[in-house]
Amino acid sequence: MTRSSVHEEGTRPGDAPRRPGGRPDADGDDVAGRPGGLRPGGRGRRALRWSATTLAVLILGTAGAGYLYYEHLNDNLVKGERSSGDSKARRTGANAAGQTPLNILLIGSDSRASDANVALGGSRDNRGNPPLGDVQMLIHLAADRESAAVVSIPRDTRVDIPQCTDPGSGKTYPAVNDIINTSLSRGGAGCTLATWENLTGVYIDHWMTIDFAGVVRMADAVGGVEVCVNQNVWDRPLPGVPGGSGLKLKAGSTEVEGEQALQWLRTRHAWGSDVLRTRAQRMYMNSMIRTLRDQNVFTDTGRLTDLAEAATRSLQVSEEIGSVKKLYDLGMQLKTVPPDRITMTTLPTVEDPQNRNHLLPAGAGAERMWAMLRDDVSFDGKGGVRNAKKTADDDRAASKDPAAPDGEIGVLVRNATRSAALGPVGGRAGAIAQALVAKGFTRAAPDTTAAVAEERTVVRYPGAELQGDAQRVARALKIPLGSVKRSSDVSGVTLVVGADWREGTAYPKQAPPRAGDLPKDADALNGAETGRCMDVYEPYRW
Template identity: 50%
Template structure:
């Protein structure tokens, strides 16, 4: 794995969306698969000839032609293999996850198909002349890179749909502990930290760790791109159509802004202008990062449509240009370190029609703790993350799921049906843990709740129930058990409390039957009934369909010409 030269090399991830449109799929057209060169076809010319014994001169000519043909075929195959190796050698990688938390893999569906989650990261790194020439004040040169664009791409298990969830760069989150591959440790933050700082805490692997801890979504891969990568990708495809409702110029009285200048209506942008579009905040909508995120979604959808039009095998020159631009633009995780792997990934992504791609923004509210910043919107942000965890299409065209999402530990060890009859309640040991603070944190827990629920269990005959001194955080009440011999007893506890079967999970995080009293059971003798599962992204996520080519960016007052 190459690692030392990629810190901070990434950027607005709009260009990365090109992979979903078929950049990776173009690689085989431009990058031949290696061949062994045997059976080069020389036997055909060498054996062709009249039925009778050929004359000596004619045989010599045929032998010479055969040798030339063999040399050409072998030479072509060899050149293809060398190019293939060159392209493989151009792929830059970095560690996938630098955090301590491990969620395992996404769960397969009933048909054995598994969803795929890819984090697209755009860095503002200005650590070389090309990136420095493309934007930013000189005082930012060679500084720590920031993950100014973060988009989680979810490919459904059945490959019928794709969901993208963006997190605004001004989002305040708790940063996890991250350990760089060189051994440097970045301790977990005590308070809230702006999400784009994750990249400077060891690299993209820390951005992945932050997303996993916040959302509970296992991330399989990441792709990171920088300023010059965006420009190269936009140039390679020949431009991306975008639309503005008025003439726009992104420059305020203090000289701040991306410098984007476009006339009203549709424009085809490429090169540096594409980068300006993706970086524009002053001039779009309300002048915040929220408007910029919407513009990035418009660009990615449009770019995906353009790739579908342009990435055809009939244009090898174009394919070669697209393939090289994609490879040189990105840094990826080690599991994507070969052309073959990127090709296979692109083939999976290309199965989704653009009409089933849904771009969303994490529901947010303005922070009361950090002025001018935002935080995940209570309830609705978690609902969106849960839909992704449960592989529910965000466009409302899929089937809703029921039941609670498994925790990180439980997802690595799925539930098993009870293997035997449950013991009498008086013989079942249950540890009751207070998790009423939910995912929001321990400080919001209801004091004494584990003791109250322990008493409730004792009244139902579970006299071995004990209140745990430890606390946890769960949005829904769960019962976890360690071994198969405990499954029936755990289910008996759930039945006694009126909990659904889906709340019982096998987990490597516990040693016995443990009841996690969640945020849904802060008072009373039973948890609050679960709300019906969503089958469509909430309006606060501002969903945008991939086939929507009529979307036109609203312009902020004072930024027209």
């Protein structure tokens, strides 16, 4: 990636504040986490990338008159392939009004492919290394465009990364189980998108990335954004604790911009932990959104031009939105959501038993968030049940081609009960195959290959001629027809038993997710929240 960017985010609830005496990481930042524990990453630049990428999207909505330099701005944009990996996610069906949700993946990498990025990111010995996607956020815009949700995944979260092919070099990388930030180096942003799709089951429409230099451009273009601290803060090196962002503010509210905004977003020592740094980033983001909404850019041609110029020079985007007009349309959709209907969260995680410095999605809590996104249920609790008629959807999905007699339908049953947090349940394929045989599907048989991982049970079929057969199998087991998917990865009807069906031979009835029913450890922050100030860890007060 020639432009990647926003660094940080890889924090988690429960991280212990790092005190003087901690070890610095490769960039001179103190390593967060438990005493003696090495948390890879912790680079402050991630913070700025995290904010600036979303900022660029917002600006394109706010500064729609960027048509002033239409061709020039189009030339600024760098484009890439939407997906470069093996993904099975499918678009969410339309609601009763015919509307569909929109999902955008924002990626920030630690690329040091230019002098500017090396100067901003440090770690000169890493120049030329494949970039890592150290900040990854999914923006979900509801089908009715009345609410939005943002979910971040910490960079050190271990997940299944699918087979990906780098669109530039043509090199194919095999599937691997590794921390999610490595996906960017295994096929670019399109591989990170495919990784997210397989993890969440959510179809992602677009991706965007931004680099260190782009972050600085965006911070300068926006101007002053109000932040607040409860005590005087100076994030500086202390004995035994090198690094620090250099942020120095007096207690109370201050407008920061440019380099000072970068310092705010990089600061960790003075807050006491990575999880608190994440909170500071969100406070900045919320304030920035309100600032942009209050600015009268439509009547200020010079300001409008500066914002549009910075945005198009700072972003790399997936090719299907690779024009100013398409980005403008996208930005206008995002702009319609009021701040009080924007909910920012972090994926609930648990410690990885294989490596205490890594994380795993927190089982039921993580799946609840993914289900809310898949079913387009609002995070803020102000929306009701998704305005869709599931029965009607199932009727529309039903095949017009009749199924073969049960005894003539070949069914391969695959065990995919392994999840990021839990190992596979042995014997599941055999147990469900036997249950199918008992129901008259005498040609059902278990797949003897290694267990795979799927969060949700799905019935796959290769072509239209087998759609009716696949749906007949689903009905026999009371699996929703929405879970019957066409796929080129199978040669016949294949029942993939997911992590949502770890026991029993009757498919468990899935309670629909409720609006606002977020896990407690999602650390949700409302976009309209004001008046919050950061507490400063005592050694960094002055």
